[in-house]
Amino acid sequence: MKFNIKTDNLLEEKSDLAIILSVKGAELPEKLSERFLADDFSGKAKQTLLLYGHGTVSPARVLLVGLGEGSKVDTDTFRNAAALGIKEALRLKGALVSFTTIGETGVDEQARSQAIAEGATLGSYRFLDYKTDLEDDATFEVKEVQIFSQDVGKAEKGVAEGLAVMAGVILARNLVNKPAAEVTPTRIGEEALALGKRHGIKATVLGLKELQEQGFGGIIAVGKASANEPRFIILEYGEPSEEAPTIALIGKGISFDSGGLDIKPAGNMAAMKCDMSGSATVLGTMEAVARLKLPIHLVGLIASAENMPGSNATRPGDIVKSLSGKTIEILNTDAEGRVILADAIHYAHRYNPDAIIDFATLTGAILIALGNHATGLFSTDQALADKIKTAGEKSAERVWEFPLWPEYREMVKSDIADVKNSTGRPAGSITSAAFLAAFAGDYPFAHLDIAATAWAETPIKAYHYKGATGVGVRMMVEFLKGYK
Ligand code: BES
Numbered sequence: 001m002k003f004n005i006k007t008d009n010l011l012e013e014k015s016d017l018a019i020i021l022s023v024k025g026a027e028l029p030e031k032l033s034e035r036f037l038a039d040d041f042s043g044k045a046k047q048t049l050l051l052y053g054h055g056t057v058s059p060a061r062v063l064l065v066g067l068g069e070g071s072k073v074d075t076d077t078f079r080n081a082a083a084l085g086i087k088e089a090l091r092l093k094g095a096l097v098s099f100t101t102i103g104e105t106g107v108d109e110q111a112r113s114q115a116i117a118e119g120a121t122l123g124s125y126r127f128l129d130y131k132t133d134l135e136d137d138a139t140f141e142v143k144e145v146q147i148f149s150q151d152v153g154k155a156e157k158g159v160a161e162g163l164a165v166m167a168g169v170i171l172a173r174n175l176v177n178k179p180a181a182e183v184t185p186t187r188i189g190e191e192a193l194a195l196g197k198r199h200g201i202k203a204t205v206l207g208l209k210e211l212q213e214q215g216f217g218g219i220i221a222v223g224k225a226s227a228n229e230p231r232f233i234i235l236e237y238g239e240p241s242e243e244a245p246t247i248a249l250i251g252k253g254i255s256f257d258s259g260g261l262d263i264k265p266a267g268n269m270a271a272m273k274c275d276m277s278g279s280a281t282v283l284g285t286m287e288a289v290a291r292l293k294l295p296i297h298l299v300g301l302i303a304s305a306e307n308m309p310g311s312n313a314t315r316p317g318d319i320v321k322s323l324s325g326k327t328i329e330i331l332n333t334d335a336e337g338r339v340i341l342a343d344a345i346h347y348a349h350r351y352n353p354d355a356i357i358d359f360a361t362l363t364g365a366i367l368i369a370l371g372n373h374a375t376g377l378f379s380t381d382q383a384l385a386d387k388i389k390t391a392g393e394k395s396a397e398r399v400w401e402f403p404l405w406p407e408y409r410e411m412v413k414s415d416i417a418d419v420k421n422s423t424g425r426p427a428g429s430i431t432s433a434a435f436l437a438a439f440a441g442d443y444p445f446a447h448l449d450i451a452a453t454a455w456a457e458t459p460i461k462a463y464h465y466k467g468a469t470g471v472g473v474r475m476m477v478e479f480l481k482g483y484k
């Protein structure tokens with residue numbers, strides 16, 4: 001799908017589907033408004049109306065999409081509306097599609113074009129790798145998208161940025177959507193090496209032997225019973241400098257979470273191929289950052305293992321020595337994410353980072369707290385948390401902050417080891433974050449629990465499909481762009 005910016009009058013340009021994003025109450029060209037009854041389209045949010053050209057206008061079809069009240073329109077309104085529009089274009093098999101906006105909003109040209117490019121790209125995303133008997137309905141693709149704008153420079157900049165970010169989001173979605181038999185820790189390592197090669201980013205993958213030699217006790221304990229060996233992955237974009245911040249970005253890469261000996265019930269286990277979503281967010285963010293050439297030093301760290309039962313699996317009651325030297329009492333083998341992340345968070349110290357941030361599908365409890373509508377945020381540093389919240393609002397990948405009071409951090413102390421990996425049901429998401437914080441030292445630390453936002457069972461945005469969302473990439477790019 002290629003994008004072009006146009007300045008002409010949309011109704012005089014040929015296209016298969018001209019999509020008009022219209023603010024509520026905005027005045028439409030008479031050529032259009034005379035073709036329908038006023039009550040049929042007012043521009044209220046998500047309303048659509050399909051009109052046919054009949055020779056009076058150049059496009060074969062025109063789709064009106066309502067944006068709602070102009071004062072309430074933000075970039076996500078455009079992202080959703082563009083996705084709605086592109087889905088209609090796919091249904092109608094329109095290869096050439098155009099977008100224009102009518103009415104006043106507070107969104108500037110660059111942000112508007114970026115949001116339209118993002119909505120059109122994500123709205124036409126499909127994951128068909130494993131389908132063998134596809135009908136051409138499913139494989140039809142929009143060839144060209146034209147965006148009408150009076151400011152070509154800004155619009156082009158917006159589209160270019162949007163497409164860079166989308167490359168990251170789609171990389172993340174594809175990895176998460178693939179089955180766990182394919183996306184093993186080895187494969188995640190290979191993806192990182194390929195990404196490094198594509199963009200000239202330093203990439204290193206540590207195998208089992210190196211993990212043993214260097215003392216990655218957490219990752220080894222979790223990955224022990226799987227035939228697919230664990231990996232630790234290091235990506236380094238940019239370099240340390242006075243001007244640019246160093247951010248360590250960590251991802252949970254559990255390629256499959258069976259629960260281990262504390263095995264999960266059958267009903268939900270298939271969904272656990274999504275347990276490497278945090279690692280996908282790290283790779284996707286790296287992809288976007290490299291394309292955008294952001295002036296930062298970004299270290300991506302991925303702890304990857306497959307959590308399986310077996311005769312040599314870690315048992316409930318075992319004690320493991322993590323990379324930091326701290327001992328962890330394993331009370332529940334299904335609380336494995338925090339155990340591998342402990343090693344990664346400690347490893348990040350060697351970069352003396354300005355912030356350590358991790359993305360992890362860490363707890364089922366976060367779904368109970370927030371539903372699918374926000375990612376859980378837990379931080380030891382208020383300034384860092386505030387930056388993340390701002391980025392969340394800007395990117396429409398919302399986060400909601402929970403407390404990390406000392407009382408919670410007390411809860412993770414073990415009777416016979418330094419910390420324990422499970423504290424029972426009360427405050428389950430917070431205590432998992434408190435466990436991670438025990439490995440962050442004095443570095444500003446933030447944990448993002450994406451267990452409820454990485455996977456959409458029923459899509460809540462027009463630009464989501466059932467499956468992986470690629471959550472976190474848009475938010476992290478916003479965060480890194482705005483970091484001071
Ligand atoms: N990977 C799961 C969390 C999860 C749940 C991710 C649902 C995506 C969707 C995690 O490893 C886990 O099993 N957490 C346990 C922790 C408990 C044993 C302390 C949980 O949430 O039940």
Ligand code: MN
Binds near residue numbers: 334
């Ligand atoms: Mn688990």
Ligand code: ZN
Binds near residue numbers: 257334336337362
């Ligand atoms: Zn897990």
